Amino acid sequence: MLRVAVVGSGPSGCYTAQSLVQLDPEVCVDVLDRLPCPYGLVRYGVAPDHEKIKSLQGSLRTVLEHERVRFVGGIRVGGPGGVPVERLRELYHAVVYCVGAATDRRLGIPGEELPGCWSATEFVSWYSAHPDAADAGFLRGVRSAVVIGMGNVAVDVTRMLVRGAAELLPTDIPQAALDTLTASGVREVHMVGRRGPAQARFTTKELRELGGLPGTEVKVDPRELALDPVDPATLPAVQRRNVEVLRDWAARPPAPAGRHIGLRFFLRPVELLAQGDAGGPPGGALERGADRVGAVRFERTVPDGAGGVTGSGRFEVVPAQLVLRSVGYRGVPLDGLPFDAATGTVPNVAGRVVRDGVPSPGEYVAGWIKRGPTGVIGTNRPCAKETVLSLLADAPALARGDVPADPVATLRSAGVDPVSWNEWLSIERAEAALGAGLGRGVVKLADWEGLLGAAHPS
Ligand SMILES: Cc1cc2nc3c(=O)[nH]c(=O)nc-3n(C[C@H](O)[C@H](O)[C@H](O)COP(=O)(O)OP(=O)(O)OC[C@H]3O[C@@H](n4cnc5c(N)ncnc54)[C@H](O)[C@@H]3O)c2cc1C
Ligand SMILES: NC(=O)c1ccc[n+]([C@@H]2O[C@H](COP(=O)([O-])OP(=O)(O)OC[C@H]3O[C@@H](n4cnc5c(N)ncnc54)[C@H](OP(=O)(O)O)[C@@H]3O)[C@@H](O)[C@H]2O)c1
Structure with a gap:
């Protein structure tokens, strides 16, 4: 079993997970996101009045509900209090960074x-x-x-x-x-x-x-x-x-x-x-x-x-x-990963992260952090597939690495408290209830307290 972490649950993260499980029956994927909610810019960028495009969340949901894919929200990778990039490499055979371009x-x-x-x-x-x-x-x-x-x-x-x-x-x-x-x-x-x-x-x-x-x-x-x-x-x-x-x-x-x-x-x-x-x-x-x-x-x-x-x-x-x-948007550097400040991307060859001029098997990128901040949601699908093909070509060597049977359990025992898929579903229910109380449809919760309170009701 090849254990892969995908960092970021936006379109590129979801399409990466989808390609991985479609192309390799021996792969298990954890999709990590710093937010308790999945879907990246589809939830937090696509305008609310573009309901048809918003509904693409339905197809991304199918990916995250796949039996060999697990959503792990509320985990930041890198930065203060985050899981260091080096630690993630010890926990998984391969890591794909799909962290988008978060700034302007x-x-x-x-x-x-x-x-x-x-x-x-x-x-x-x-x-x-x-x-x-x-x-x-x-x-x-x-x-x-x-x-x-x-x-x-x-x-x-x-x-x-x-x-x-x-x-x-x-x-x-x-x-x-x-x-x-x-x-x-x-x-x-x-x-x-x-x-x-x-x-x-x-x-x-x-x-x-x-x-x-x-x-x-x-x-x-x-x-x-x-x-x-x-x-x-x-x-x-x-x-x-x-x-x-x-x-x-x-x-x-x-x-x-x-x-x-x-x-x-x-x-x-x-x-x-x-x-x-x-x-x-x-x-x-x-x-x-x-x-x-x-x-x-x-x-x-x-x-x-x-x-x-x-x-x-x-x-x-x-x-x-x-x-x-x-x-335009701009990628932000992630501690422990190389970064090209001129383009705001992570240097890569066909999705393989390049360290000191050499492709580094086991570390990959897809989406806006790979190509820069252009392209519609669908553009991320072939982009993710190219990265996955690079990863799977490296897989025989990567699979020999020694990783824990359940990396998320290891993180939990180190004090990390992630938001599970079921807890995300609790947030969805809370947003439906909030909307019903206001005489509207689903209404989004807009702050950390509300989201985490809905995810972990005491
Ligand atoms: C305002 C706006 C509106 C858009 N509207 C449309 C539209 O209507 N139709 C269309 O086709 N395209 C639209 N796009 C383009 C589309 O959203 C992008 O092509 C797509 O979202 C890029 O996907 P991504 O996965 O690379 O990045 P993102 O969608 O940004 O996903 C990145 C994910 O990584 C997570 N993350 C970031 N850093 C970390 C970290 N350190 N640790 C853990 N997780 C992390 C983030 O929380 C996020 O969930 C829009 C873009 C913008 C900016
Ligand atoms: N409905 C949708 O499908 C949808 C919705 C939103 C976003 N998206 C996609 O998301 C991506 C990002 O969109 P975006 O609008 O952020 O970026 P964008 O398409 O790259 O547009 C950036 C704009 O900023 C201008 N600009 C850049 N620097 C400037 C400066 N210093 N002074 C004045 N103008 C400047 C550019 O002009 P120049 O051309 O002169 O550089 C361009 O008009 C795009 O691929 C877009 O299609 C899609």
């Missing part, structure tokens, strides 16, 4: 530290009920928001900022986030890209959805579209369709609406201005001296003909009391 990229511009400027990662974690997240006062006094970035996460947070109660009520969004979002005074959201429409990274289905939001008008400036002389027919299919949708919106006459989304292009953020510097909040919604962000100063860019842009020396200031930077 920064803009590196003045004013980024001002209250009111947050990463999309923080905002997403809050509305997704991640137990490490809290309401940082994201929407306090906000009428105008700027979202920097043109990827699918930027589309998600833009959409969530204008969603109404009727659309959010049936989702599993935590009650506090629901109350805050539906009571918010946000009237306009500017989603801003430093390049042009043909270089935007969102997909057309997600873009189109912005155009169908109740009570919300989408505005596109035809002059900004005209800045890029690209012929859509020469573009790859997704970009071509994106440009077609944007041109269609740009040609529409203005329509009365309570909320507005402006899609802006060729604007590179150069500085965030505090409210005092930006002339104070419109309508005086915030107390003076709060020193919260009041505007973003952008430099207008021009296409360089090769997909890039250059500065024009002309500037534009966009008022905003909330700035969400949605410029």
Whole structure:
């Protein structure tokens, strides 16, 4: 029997476990996660109003319920109080790290530290009920928001900022986030890209959805579209369709609406201005001296003909009391594992971790920590399979290692108190009960106390 630890129960961890048990009848897999809840970003990233994608949790559940797969929640690997990487290698024949890319990229511009400027990662974690997240006062006094970035996460947070109660009520969004979002005074959201429409990274289905939001008008400036002389027919299919949708919106006459989304292009953020510097909040919604962000100063860019842009020396200031930077995620180093700071990934060859330039049998990676933070849920399936094929090629040598019959029992006797699959099911029941009490469907528990209390009822 080959005993494998998979660290991380997001899509890449689940697909790794699935490939392992499908391809080798002699493998037993423990899927460890630092959280008491499985599914990674499918639970804590995919937007609550994307219920169909959320339902992929059902197929990941089937993997974690396989007779040779065991979910072991509430165990952090590495870091203070965590199980050291070296210890894990002693407990298992092989370890596959599927820890994702937990943090955000920064803009590196003045004013980024001002209250009111947050990463999309923080905002997403809050509305997704991640137990490490809290309401940082994201929407306090906000009428105008700027979202920097043109990827699918930027589309998600833009959409969530204008969603109404009727659309959010049936989702599993935590009650506090629901109350805050539906009571918010946000009237306009500017989603801003430093390049042009043909270089935007969102997909057309997600873009189109912005155009169908109740009570919300989408505005596109035809002059900004005209800045890029690209012929859509020469573009790859997704970009071509994106440009077609944007041109269609740009040609529409203005329509009365309570909320507005402006899609802006060729604007590179150069500085965030505090409210005092930006002339104070419109309508005086915030107390003076709060020193919260009041505007973003952008430099207008021009296409360089090769997909890039250059500065024009002309500037534009966009008022905003909330700035969400949605410029990509970033992997974090795990103590004891090599890390490439330039890419935010663990160096690897076909999933085998590379130490000192040499592949290290017994240690593997899959998912965002292997490839970097791009790709949809399904992209992680072939990625995980490649890693599993490397692992199984090494298996005859690895299986000769001496490991305990039950590594989790060994961890328990060392004082680790994990959350079992049955205890996770207790959390699910508590979330259903919470929702029923509120007259809603399932409602997520949003803090450690609530989750662990539900997992281990006394
Ligand atoms: C905001 C957002 C929305 C998205 N929406 C969609 C969508 O609608 N559709 C779509 O197809 N794709 C979507 N994606 C992309 C998709 O979520 C990713 O492709 C996928 O989640 C990456 O999988 P992963 O397993 O590598 O990482 P993750 O899903 O991040 O899983 C990593 C897991 O590792 C655990 N972990 C981390 N560190 C440790 C540690 N030290 N010890 C133990 N456990 C640890 C984490 O708790 C987590 O459970 C979205 C991404 C984001 C950021
Ligand atoms: N519904 C879905 O399917 C869904 C939902 C959410 C996420 N996802 C997936 O998850 C992955 C991550 O998405 P993401 O949106 O975080 O990343 P992304 O697709 O890489 O988009 C990042 C955006 O940030 C911009 N950017 C980067 N650095 C910048 C800077 N310094 N200043 C201004 N703009 C900057 C990029 O512009 P440039 O192009 O100019 O660099 C790009 O528009 C993607 O693969 C995405 O498709 C999918």
